[in-house]
Amino acid sequence: MRKRSRLVTDRSLNFRTGTGRDDGGVDARARRAPRARFGLAQWMFVVPAGAYLLLFFGYPLVKNIAMSFQQYTTTTFYTGEAPFVGLQNYSKVLSANLFSQAVITTVLFTVGSICGQFVLGLAMALFFQHRFPLSRALRSLLLLPWLLPLVVSGTTWRWMLDPDTGVVNAALRGLHLSSSGVPWLTGTSQALVSVILINIWVGIPFNTAILYGGLLNIPTHLYEAAKLDGAGPVMSFRYVTWPLLRPVVSVVLVLGVVYTVKVLDIILVVTGGGPAGATETIATRAYELSFQQFEFGRGAVLSNVLIVFSLAFALLHLRASRRALTV
Amino acid sequence: MKPSPSRGRLSSTVVGIVLLALMLFPVYWMVNASLQPAGNLLGGDLFPLPPDVSGYVIALRDQGSNLLTSLVIALGSVALSLGLAAPAAYALAQFSLRGTNLVLLGVLITQMVPSIVVANALYSAYTDLGLLNSHVGLILADSTAGTPFAIIILHSFMRTIPREIIEAARVDGAGRVRVFRSMVLPLSSNALITAAVFTFLFTWSDFLFALTLTTTPTVQPITLGIYQYLGAHTEQWNAVMATTVMASVPAVLLLAVAQRHVTAGATSGAVRAG
Numbered sequence: 001m002r003k004r005s006r007l008v009t010d011r012s013l014n015f016r017t018g019t020g021r022d023d024g025g026v027d028a029r030a031r032r033a034p035r036a037r038f039g040l041a042q043w044m045f046v047v048p049a050g051a052y053l054l055l056f057f058g059y060p061l062v063k064n065i066a067m068s069f070q071q072y073t074t075t076t077f078y079t080g081e082a083p084f085v086g087l088q089n090y091s092k093v094l095s096a097n098l099f100s101q102a103v104i105t106t107v108l109f110t111v112g113s114i115c116g117q118f119v120l121g122l123a124m125a126l127f128f129q130h131r132f133p134l135s136r137a138l139r140s141l142l143l144l145p146w147l148l149p150l151v152v153s154g155t156t157w158r159w160m161l162d163p164d165t166g167v168v169n170a171a172l173r174g175l176h177l178s179s180s181g182v183p184w185l186t187g188t189s190q191a192l193v194s195v196i197l198i199n200i201w202v203g204i205p206f207n208t209a210i211l212y213g214g215l216l217n218i219p220t221h222l223y224e225a226a227k228l229d230g231a232g233p234v235m236s237f238r239y240v241t242w243p244l245l246r247p248v249v250s251v252v253l254v255l256g257v258v259y260t261v262k263v264l265d266i267i268l269v270v271t272g273g274g275p276a277g278a279t280e281t282i283a284t285r286a287y288e289l290s291f292q293q294f295e296f297g298r299g300a301v302l303s304n305v306l307i308v309f310s311l312a313f314a315l316l317h318l319r320a321s322r323r324a325l326t327v
Numbered sequence: 328m329k330p331s332p333s334r335g336r337l338s339s340t341v342v343g344i345v346l347l348a349l350m351l352f353p354v355y356w357m358v359n360a361s362l363q364p365a366g367n368l369l370g371g372d373l374f375p376l377p378p379d380v381s382g383y384v385i386a387l388r389d390q391g392s393n394l395l396t397s398l399v400i401a402l403g404s405v406a407l408s409l410g411l412a413a414p415a416a417y418a419l420a421q422f423s424l425r426g427t428n429l430v431l432l433g434v435l436i437t438q439m440v441p442s443i444v445v446a447n448a449l450y451s452a453y454t455d456l457g458l459l460n461s462h463v464g465l466i467l468a469d470s471t472a473g474t475p476f477a478i479i480i481l482h483s484f485m486r487t488i489p490r491e492i493i494e495a496a497r498v499d500g501a502g503r504v505r506v507f508r509s510m511v512l513p514l515s516s517n518a519l520i521t522a523a524v525f526t527f528l529f530t531w532s533d534f535l536f537a538l539t540l541t542t543t544p545t546v547q548p549i550t551l552g553i554y555q556y557l558g559a560h561t562e563q564w565n566a567v568m569a570t571t572v573m574a575s576v577p578a579v580l581l582l583a584v585a586q587r588h589v590t591a592g593a594t595s596g597a598v599r600a601g
Contacts, residue, residue, distance in 0.1 A: 041503060045418035046430065049411040049478065056471050057437045060448035067447065077454050124346070132339035138347050140586050144354060147578035147589070149532035151550040152571040155557060156357040159564060167356060204350065209590065262441035265534045269554060286443050291539050296447060303444045314439035318432070 061307065064300045072296035085297070093301045098277070098285065102302075106281040109196055110260045116200035117256060118249075121207025126237075128208070129215045139212070146205035154269030157198045161185055161270075188278040191271050195279050198266055203259075207252055214248030215241070254317040258310055282306055357575070361568035382565030383573075390570045393552035396462070397531055400548060401577075403466035404530040405523050408473030412522065416481035417511050421493065431482065437475045445471055446539040453540055460541050465548065468536040473526030480525075480592065484518035485511065521588040524581050531577050549574045 068089055070082040093099055128139050145153065160166050161184035169181035184194045218241065226236040264283050267273060273280040273288070280288075282302050290299030361382050362375030419427050449468055450459075458464035488511065496506050512519070537551040547555075553574060556567050582589055 039424075042418055042422045042424060045414040045422070045503075045507075046424070049415035049474065050430070052411050052470070052474060053433065053437055056445060056449075056467065057440055059452075060445045061440065063448035063451075064444050067451075077451065127339075127343070127346070130336075130339065132336040132343065134340050135343060138343045140582065140590060141347055142350060143589060144351060144578065144582060147528060147582060148354070148575050149534070149550050149578070151532070151534050151553050152357070152574050153353070155553055155567065155571050156353050158557070159360060159568065160353060160356055201350070201353070258439050262443065264443065265550075268534075268538075269557065283441065283443055286447075287535075287539075290443075290447050291450070296451070299443075300447055303441065303447055306441045307444055310439045310441055311436070314436050317439070318435065 064303050064307070067296050067300035068298075068304055070297050072294060074294040076294070076296070082297070089297045089301045093289075093298045098280070099302075101277065102280050102282050102285045105192065105279065106261060106283070108192060109199070109263070109279075109281055110257055112193075112196040113199040113203060113260045114253060114256045116196065117203035117207045118253065120200065121204050121252075122211050124204065124208040125211035125215055126241075128212055139208075142208060143205045145202055146209075150202065150263075150265035151269050153202055154198065154266045157194075157201075158185065158270050161194055185271055186275055188275055191275055191278050195267055195270055198270060199260065199263060202266070203256065207256070210252050211245065211248060214245050218244045251317070254313055258313045258317065261309055261313075262306060354575070357568050357571055361565055361572045363565050365563055365565050379565070382563070382569035385563065385566040386569035386573065389556070389566070390549060390552045390573070393547050393549045394573060396546055397549040397574075399462055400465045400469060401527045401530040403462065404469045404473055405526045407466055408470045408477050408526045409519060409523060411470070411474050412477035412481055413512065413515075413519065414507065416478050417485050417507055419478070420482050420485035421488070421490065421511075431479075434475045434478050437471070438479075442471070442535045446535055449536075450539055458540075460543050460546050462546055464540055465533075465536060465546065466530075468540055469530040469533050470526075472529035472533070473522070476525055476529070477522035480522045481515060481518050484515055488514055517588070517591075520585060521592045524585050524588050525592045528578060528581065531574075 067082075069084055069086060071085045071089070072082050076082045124142070128135055160168050163169055163181055163183050163186055166184070168184065169178070172178040173181060183190050185191055222240050222244075223236055226240050231239065261281075262283050263281070264287055267279050267281060267284050268287070271279040273284045282305055286299050286302035286306065288299075289295045289302060359373070359375050362378040362380070363372065363382070364379040365381055365385075418424060419430060445468065449464075453459045453464050458467070493506055493510065496510055497503075501509075532550065533548065534550040534554070537548040538554070541547060541551065544555075549570070553567065553570050556570060
């Protein structure tokens, strides 16, 4: 009997939750005690994931802020002593030449990577827009560079770009484009170009996949109409493709920036930040301060800079994706 | 004379193959280098003829246990991420809980948090808890990539399950947990596979947590193994490249077997790009 009545209550509750999306929570709970119990049972589905996310994202965010006001040294983890030093970490880190240099490198790395990935990814997506024999197979094989571990890609490229023994310089010499070879990894300006090129290679598949999906959603009758109006390929791209693709474009660009700003793997593997700090970004500096010099306080300052930057872009992303959904 | 449409399409195929060959050349070069004899520093040979597997012998000897470590951690992280994400996604999609949108917003934002931030804080916490150099520690840390991703993928699928089906099962007397286990999960198998594939790849590819949360070689994922190899064995490139080939196997396998799911995950837009 008890079981039966519980079932009925349960069902009516489900009905209620099934129809009223956001309303009625407080009312229903106030009127009926069982609501609270079932509300609790429902929340139990979310609690483990919620607790995990709080521990592994919420705690680190708070901890990083706390750490940025403390002084850590190599002995901190034995003695447990990390005295409060106020804004000292901030003033030291942010005023250092290394910081402004790292900011410039980060901006160059990010802008260069995103431009290259996007332009080439869009070109690929437009190319694949029209079906042809094998296009499906080729499109999925194209995803491979993106799925490989970054350490694997970085190692392979380091081998290929090796100034003396790499295949890239061998090809340049073979084609008589450069007699001595390009110091891809050892020249200060070339090294940054190299890591940007590698990151572009990694990012093309992702850009192609997302933009291709966006292109598929453009109704074909719009192209037909444009053709009837006498529009050539350039005009129909300008007046049909681009305006309708814009929301997807902003999602791709924002995700690209958020990802690129925090890239560590490729740089650490390919150049290790060198030569002479030429490829040090905010992310690699943060890693080195924390985990090589055990200056966790100063590392946390740079991590916080990254957080602020990422969250700003996260907000942009949310706006962009909401627009992508509503258009 | 206008070329016939079919000839135009065939020339697209040719161009496509050339483009793909260019894009995948580094992958070929990695395989090629792994099959060259040791000490072949010029590495200019286009084909590994005759193929020399000594690089693989050395790589397996040195890195075999690291491959196993990566496999254990990746599978563990798949289990943990899906175990956390599936019930949560179900509740967020079907229960109309108050605050659902806020939770989803939070989940989206976690995907933007740089891993170095998490690593900074976990290092000191793990030192106190004795979780450095442990499989459990790495599984927990690596699931920071898989869990939010899985919640988003599963949530967007589970929202499409008609509530009537679930109501009907409830009327027949099935409890919440049973409905979830024997109805919602089987219905969501495609989304679950997509989430599992990506969680596996995220963890398998992880480098930063491996680098920061291990201090001894006892528990060393393959990505870190390659990095250490790079520092020590630059004269044995065939062994280094053989290791990278073996570390690429899961990506290739999953692309071959679960291609549909990979494409689905890539185009969902929720993907963190890397």
